[in-house]
Amino acid sequence: MSRFQIDEATDEEIAREEALYGPFTDAVRDLVDATIRTLVAPDEIRRAQAEVEAITARLRAEQLPGSYGVKFREDGHGRPWGNAVMGLRNPIAPPLVVEKLEAGRVATDVELGAAYEGPPGLVHGGVVALVLDQLLGQAVSSGGRPGMTGTLTLTYRRGTPLGPLRGEAWIEHRDGIKTWGRGRLLDGDGEVTAEAEGVFILPRWARDLPEAEHVSYFE
Amino acid sequence: MSRFQIDEATDEEIAREEALYGPFTDAVRDLVDATIRTLVAPDEIRRAQAEVEAITARLRAEQLPGSYGVKFREDGHGRPWGNAVMGLRNPIAPPLVVEKLEAGRVATDVELGAAYEGPPGLVHGGVVALVLDQLLGQAVSSGGRPGMTGTLTLTYRRGTPLGPLRGEAWIEHRDGIKTWGRGRLLDGDGEVTAEAEGVFILPRWARDLPEAEHVSYFE
Numbered sequence: 561m562s563r564f565q566i567d568e569a570t571d572e573e574i575a576r577e578e579a580l581y582g583p584f585t586d587a588v589r590d591l592v593d594a595t596i597r598t599l600v601a602p603d604e605i606r607r608a609q610a611e612v613e614a615i616t617a618r619l620r621a622e623q624l625p626g627s628y629g630v631k632f633r634e635d636g637h638g639r640p641w642g643n644a645v646m647g648l649r650n651p652i653a654p655p656l657v658v659e660k661l662e663a664g665r666v667a668t669d670v671e672l673g674a675a676y677e678g679p680p681g682l683v684h685g686g687v688v689a690l691v692l693d694q695l696l697g698q699a700v701s702s703g704g705r706p707g708m709t710g711t712l713t714l715t716y717r718r719g720t721p722l723g724p725l726r727g728e729a730w731i732e733h734r735d736g737i738k739t740w741g742r743g744r745l746l747d748g749d750g751e752v753t754a755e756a757e758g759v760f761i762l763p764r765w766a767r768d769l770p771e772a773e774h775v776s777y778f779e
Numbered sequence: 780m781s782r783f784q785i786d787e788a789t790d791e792e793i794a795r796e797e798a799l800y801g802p803f804t805d806a807v808r809d810l811v812d813a814t815i816r817t818l819v820a821p822d823e824i825r826r827a828q829a830e831v832e833a834i835t836a837r838l839r840a841e842q843l844p845g846s847y848g849v850k851f852r853e854d855g856h857g858r859p860w861g862n863a864v865m866g867l868r869n870p871i872a873p874p875l876v877v878e879k880l881e882a883g884r885v886a887t888d889v890e891l892g893a894a895y896e897g898p899p900g901l902v903h904g905g906v907v908a909l910v911l912d913q914l915l916g917q918a919v920s921s922g923g924r925p926g927m928t929g930t931l932t933l934t935y936r937r938g939t940p941l942g943p944l945r946g947e948a949w950i951e952h953r954d955g956i957k958t959w960g961r962g963r964l965l966d967g968d969g970e971v972t973a974e975a976e977g978v979f980i981l982p983r984w985a986r987d988l989p990e991a992e993h994v995s996y997f998e
């Protein structure tokens with residue numbers, strides 16, 4: 561269940577699932593934030609814990625044997641709902657909503673709160689990497705050829721404050737199975753806090769397909 | 780509340796807090812996994828959502844105004860319980876438990892499940908970066924001089940499977956305010972899946988302190 565799968569759901573079924581799982585995952589995301597920040601009394605924490613455990617047990621009564629994976633529709637579009645950065649069903653994901661500006665160029669506006677902290681008041685440097693890796697991967701994918709990250713180089717210009725951020729990424733150039741992407745993260749004042757450069761490699765299974773049939777992972 | 784703070788808690792108080800918040804955060808972490816993987820009926824999802832929202836509202840009755848921050852004790856040791864990778868109180872954190880092997884060398888054994896997925900069945904490339912950024916930072920910090928990430932370069936050798944992993948990091952060399960760290964991630968078979976190299980910069984506020992008084996962020 562947790563690898564590439566064919567997605568046989570209709571548009572209506574997917575819309576219904578979005579309407580069900582989106583708000584539920586948002587609620588768990590909000591609980592994650594409250595878990596970090598709460599100052600209520602120990603007895604309240606213990607009561608919350610017992611209730612959370614009971615909910616989890618009910619949810620696990622029927623569940624996927626492993627991870628969510630990515631379901632693909634026949635048109636090649638994927639549903640990466642378990643993805644750690646994008647996943648509609650993953651409470652760890654902010655989730656990043658990525659806008660395709662043109663082929664090979666994407667952007668996102670995202671708010672990162674307490675759950676993404678490293679140094680006090682700042683986004684964890686690794687979370688900066690996580691967001692930029694995903695953005696660069698999508699810029700590359702939006703150019704028609706998906707890629708697995710080969711190398712990724714991050715340059716941290718200043719601390720990235722928790723709060724509203726903007727990310728941008730684009731294709732720099734392509735050469736055979738390799739595509740070079742670049743991107744950057746900007747704080748609420750529009751200052752660049754970090755830059756990234758990456759090489760993405762077209763997966764082996766996609767190399768023999770005509771370009772138009774490349775599975776577009778994340779669109 | 781969310782910046783550097785002096786931690787006035789005694790050892791006993793900290794142990795009591797660990798015993799309270801550790802299991803609670805584990806319970807929320809487990810709920811995150813179940814949220815991604817559950818297959819129960821829509822009515823069960825809606826019921827779980829309402830209960831989660833009620834728990835969150837109670838936890839928020841008294842809470843920190845912002846992020847958790849890092850509390851420092853007088854001996855310089857910190858309590859980064861909100862940290863996105865290490866935080867005892869952060870359900871997003873696996874959490875990474877880092878062992879100091881010697882000054883300037885650390886390792887971790889960590890299990891990454893469904894919440895950390897990128898490509899189907901594999902750890903998200905950005906999560907690989909997140910884990911290695913933290914490990915390199917701690918290797919550098921364990922050598923006596925903390926550092927903010929300046930640059931970080933990741934080389935992905937193969938897909939990192941979800942499941943048990945080992946991470947290792949060490950100081951390569953130091954020069955003035957800069958320390959070079961290296962590290963790698965290994966899968967359950969001991970194969971290297973990714974390597975990292977980073978330059979860490981001693982923060983301005985720590986430069987005038989005698990080395991022995993450098994705040995050790997993460998120990």
